[in-house]
Amino acid sequence: MQVRLKRGEKSTEIEISSPMSVSEILELMNYKDKDLVAAKVNGKLVDLSQIVKEDATIEPVRIDSEDGIHIIRHSGAHILAQAVKELYPEAQPTIGPVTEDPPGFYYDIHMRNITEEDLKKIEDKMREIVKSDLKIKRKELKKDDLKELFRDNPFKLELIEENVPDNSYSTVYEQGDFIDFCLGPHLPSTSYLRAFKLLSVSNAYWRGNEKGTPLVRIYGTAFPNEKMMKEYFAMLEEAKRRDHRKLGAELDLFIMRPEYGPSFPIYTPKGVALRNELINYMKQLNRKAGYEEVWTPHAFKTSLWEKSGHMSHYRDNMFLMEVENEDYGMKPMNCPGHILIFQRKAWSYRDMPVRFSEFATVYRYEKSGVTSGLLRVRSLTQDDGHAFVRMDQIEQEVGKLIDIIKEVYYSTFGIKELKFKLSTRDENNKDKYTGSSEVWDKATKALMQSLENRSIKYEIKEGEAAFYGPKIDVDVRDAIGRYWQLSTIQLDFFMPDRDHFDLKYNDENNQPQQPVMIHRAIYGSLDRFMGVIIEHFAGAFPLWISPVQVRVVNISEGSLEYSRKIIDLLLSEGIRVDSDLSSETINKKIREAHGDKIPYTVIIGDKEANESKISVRDRKNRQRNLVSLESFLTVLKEEINSKSLEIHFCSN
RNA sequence: GCCACCGUAGCUCAGUCGGUAGAGCGGCUGACUUGUAAUCAGCAGGUCGGGAGUUCAAUUCUCCCCGGUGGCUCCA
Numbered sequence A: 001m002q003v004r005l006k007r008g009e010k011s012t013e014i015e016i017s018s019p020m021s022v023s024e025i026l027e028l029m030n031y032k033d034k035d036l037v038a039a040k041v042n043g044k045l046v047d048l049s050q051i052v053k054e055d056a057t058i059e060p061v062r063i064d065s066e067d068g069i070h071i072i073r074h075s076g077a078h079i080l081a082q083a084v085k086e087l088y089p090e091a092q093p094t095i096g097p098v099t100e101d102p103p104g105f106y107y108d109i110h111m112r113n114i115t116e117e118d119l120k121k122i123e124d125k126m127r128e129i130v131k132s133d134l135k136i137k138r139k140e141l142k143k144d145d146l147k148e149l150f151r152d153n154p155f156k157l158e159l160i161e162e163n164v165p166d167n168s169y170s171t172v173y174e175q176g177d178f179i180d181f182c183l184g185p186h187l188p189s190t191s192y193l194r195a196f197k198l199l200s201v202s203n204a205y206w207r208g209n210e211k212g213t214p215l216v217r218i219y220g221t222a223f224p225n226e227k228m229m230k231e232y233f234a235m236l237e238e239a240k241r242r243d244h245r246k247l248g249a250e251l252d253l254f255i256m257r258p259e260y261g262p263s264f265p266i267y268t269p270k271g272v273a274l275r276n277e278l279i280n281y282m283k284q285l286n287r288k289a290g291y292e293e294v295w296t297p298h299a300f301k302t303s304l305w306e307k308s309g310h311m312s313h314y315r316d317n318m319f320l321m322e323v324e325n326e327d328y329g330m331k332p333m334n335c336p337g338h339i340l341i342f343q344r345k346a347w348s349y350r351d352m353p354v355r356f357s358e359f360a361t362v363y364r365y366e367k368s369g370v371t372s373g374l375l376r377v378r379s380l381t382q383d384d385g386h387a388f389v390r391m392d393q394i395e396q397e398v399g400k401l402i403d404i405i406k407e408v409y410y411s412t413f414g415i416k417e418l419k420f421k422l423s424t425r426d427e428n429n430k431d432k433y434t435g436s437s438e439v440w441d442k443a444t445k446a447l448m449q450s451l452e453n454r455s456i457k458y459e460i461k462e463g464e465a466a467f468y469g470p471k472i473d474v475d476v477r478d479a480i481g482r483y484w485q486l487s488t489i490q491l492d493f494f495m496p497d498r499d500h501f502d503l504k505y506n507d508e509n510n511q512p513q514q515p516v517m518i519h520r521a522i523y524g525s526l527d528r529f530m531g532v533i534i535e536h537f538a539g540a541f542p543l544w545i546s547p548v549q550v551r552v553v554n555i556s557e558g559s560l561e562y563s564r565k566i567i568d569l570l571l572s573e574g575i576r577v578d579s580d581l582s583s584e585t586i587n588k589k590i591r592e593a594h595g596d597k598i599p600y601t602v603i604i605g606d607k608e609a610n611e612s613k614i615s616v617r618d619r620k621n622r623q624r625n626l627v628s629l630e631s632f633l634t635v636l637k638e639e640i641n642s643k644s645l646e647i648h649f650c651s652n
Numbered sequence B: 001g002c003c004a005c006c007g008u009a010g011c012u013c014a015g016u017c018g019g020u021a022g023a024g025c026g027g028c029u030g031a032c033u034u035g036u037a038a039u040c041a042g043c044a045g046g047u048c049g050g051g052a053g054u055u056c057a058a059u060u061c062u063c064c065c066c067g068g069u070g071g072c073u074c075c076a
Helices: A022-028 A066-087 A116-131 A143-149 A154-163 A226-241 A244-250 A269-288 A302-308 A335-342 A391-412 A437-453 A526-536 A557-572 A586-595 A606-611 A629-641
Strands: A002-007 A010-015 A036-041 A044-046 A056-062 A104-110 A137-142 A169-175 A178-181 A195-205 A214-223 A299-301 A320-323 A326-330 A354-363 A379-389 A418-424 A458-462 A471-477 A483-492 A516-525 A550-554 A577-580 A600-604 A614-618 A623-627
Touching: A002 A022, A022 A036, A022 A056, A036 A066, A056 A066, A066 A104, A066 A116, A066 A169, A066 A178, A066 A195, A066 A214, A116 A195, A137 A143, A143 A154, A143 A169, A143 A178, A154 A178, A195 A226, A214 A226, A244 A526, A269 A354, A269 A379, A269 A391, A269 A516, A269 A526, A299 A302, A302 A326, A302 A335, A335 A354, A335 A379, A335 A516, A379 A391, A379 A526, A391 A437, A391 A471, A391 A483, A391 A516, A418 A437, A437 A471, A437 A483, A483 A526, A516 A526, A550 A557, A550 A586, A557 A577, A557 A600, A557 A606, A557 A629, A577 A586, A586 A600, A600 A606, A600 A629, A606 A614, A606 A623, A614 A629, A623 A629
Parallel strands: A002 A056, A418 A458, A550 A577, A550 A600
Antiparallel strands: A002 A010, A036 A044, A036 A056, A104 A214, A137 A169, A169 A178, A195 A214, A299 A326, A320 A326, A354 A379, A379 A516, A418 A471, A471 A483, A483 A516, A600 A614, A614 A623
C-alpha cells in the first residue's frame, strides 16, 4: 500500500505491506512530534490508533491546530465526565459537546445539584486524571453490546437507539475505568490536556425541553497551552470592560430600579440624547422608504388581542389589567393597532404597498431568568413598521428593507458581525402553519431571492418560522459572545385573513384581495440596539450620536467669562455641550474628559481668551492649539451631518 | 420558571470566627488659580436588599421573599 505523509506543502511516501496504525506508520517514517494528537487520513479526522488498510494520505494534526484544539476540548469533556463519575458514582453523563462560542466544552450530567465548591473538587480530580496519563482507547462495538454496556444510563441508551442502526457498529472511548459512547477522535492519552479550567455550573434540560429531566451542565474550556488560555481570559476581561451595563452606568446613559421595575430601563438625559439621534435617523429612513408615521395607544381592550390571536398565543407574556370591569392589555406588539389604521378605509391595488411606522414602546413580560441589561427587557421601544403588500410585491419590498439594514449596520455604524437567518417552515410538520403551501413556497422563495440578489450570506433555519409566515432575522454578537436578534422582516398571512382582521384591497377587476402583511423593524428594539452600539463603540460614540459632543474646560478663574461665551456660542449652534469650570486643575479636567469619552474638549486659558481663539483636544489624545471657533464648528457640523465614524478635527 | 453564584455609603469594594461598620472615588465646604491624564484639608452620607426564625445580642447563622449575574439542544 502507498502511504503519503503530507506536511503543508511537503510530502513523502512509503510503501507498507500490511495494515498498521497511523502512529506506527508515522514512527516508521521517523515523524516525531510530542504535539501530535490525531491525524487526517484521506481528509478524515481520526485517532492515531486508526488502522490504515488502503492507500492513504496522512496529515498530522497538531495540538495547536484548529482540529487539535477541537480534540483537546472534546477529550476535556470526557475527562470532566470521568472525574464526576469518580466523585459521584451515581451520576449519569448525557451529552458533552465542544462549544465554538464561547470556546470550550460542557457536559450535561444527570446528578444532584452541585455548587462552585464541588466544581473545584471536580477540577482537582480532573488534574489527577490528566496526571496519571491514562491511554484513551477507541473500541468498536455492536449496537446490542453498546446497549448492554450503557444499560444503566437511559440517556445514552436513547442516543444509541437514535444514532446507531440495528445490527451495525459504533464506537466507544475508554480511559481507565471510564467509558463513553462517542465518535471521537480523542487525544492519545489524558496528559495531553495541558491547560484547562472549569468555568461554571448551570442547569439544562434533557433535549432542551423544559419539562424534560433537569441536568447539571458543567462548562469548561481547554487550550493547547497555558499561555493561550491566559490570553483568552485576558481577552474576556477586556470584553467585560465594554459591557453596556457597566458603560451605561459610567457614562450615565440609563439606570435600572429593579425594586420598582425589574427590567424596565429608565433613560437619563444623556441616554435620551443618544436615543433621539437614533430615532431621528430611522424616522428619516422610514420616510424615504414610504412609511407614514402613526401613533397607537399603549393599551387596548383584550377584545383586540383576542382577535389578533395574542390572547391565545402570547398571553403569558402580556401585562393584563382590569379597569371598571373591563379587561385591558398593555400592547406587546403594534400590528393590531396598525391594522385598525389600515381598516379605516377602502384600498385599491394601486395604493399598495401601504406602509405605517411607529416608534412604539411595547410591554412584554419576560421570564425572570432571561432578562439582561438592555438586551432583553420588559419595556422596549421598537422602530416598528408594517407594510401591507400584494403577493407580487413581496420581493421588492423585502429587498428595500435589506438595503436599509445594510446601510444602517454596515455603512452608518460600521457593525460587520451580522448573521442573517432565513426561518422557514418545518417541511415535515406543515399542519402547524397557517396559509396554503403554495403561498408559503412563493413567499419563502421571495425572501430567499431578495437576499441572494444582494449577495448576502444567510443561514436557513428550517422549522423556525412563525406559524403565520416565514421571516428574515438579523443577529449580532455582544461583548461576551452572545447573539441577539436585531432586525426582523416577517411575512404574515394570518392576521389579514378572514378569521382575523379580514383585510382587503380591490384588484384591477374590482375583486377583493387579501394583502400580505410585512412586520419589520431595523433596529428591532431601540433598547437592545443601544446596548449593542454601546458595546460596539465601547462608549466612544461617533460625534453625531455622542450625548456630549464638546466639553469646555477652563484653566483658571481668569478665563471663566470667555469660557462661558464659548459655551453659549456652541449651544446656539445646536452642539451638545457640557463644561467643567470648577477650580480643579487642568490635569484633572482632562483626565475626566477622557474617562467620559468626550469626543472634543475645548480648553480655554488666558492665551485663548486674549487671542479670541480656542484649543481643542480630542479623546484620542490629539490636540490643536489656538484655532478659531469657526474652523472648529465647520468640522463639527461636517462630522455630525455626515454621521462620520471618526473624529478628525485634531488629526490635521 | 429552573440551577449556581451574588446583594455592605451615589460608585468600586474591605470587614465583622454573632457584640448594629470602614477605605478610595464621588458629593459638600474651605484653601490653592493652576497650561494638558487625579492639588490639599475638613465635613456629610449606610435600619449592611426585604421579612421571619435561632440567640441576651443578627449585617454576620437558618428559612422564605425580592432583585442582579451567568447558563438552560453548538446533539453521542
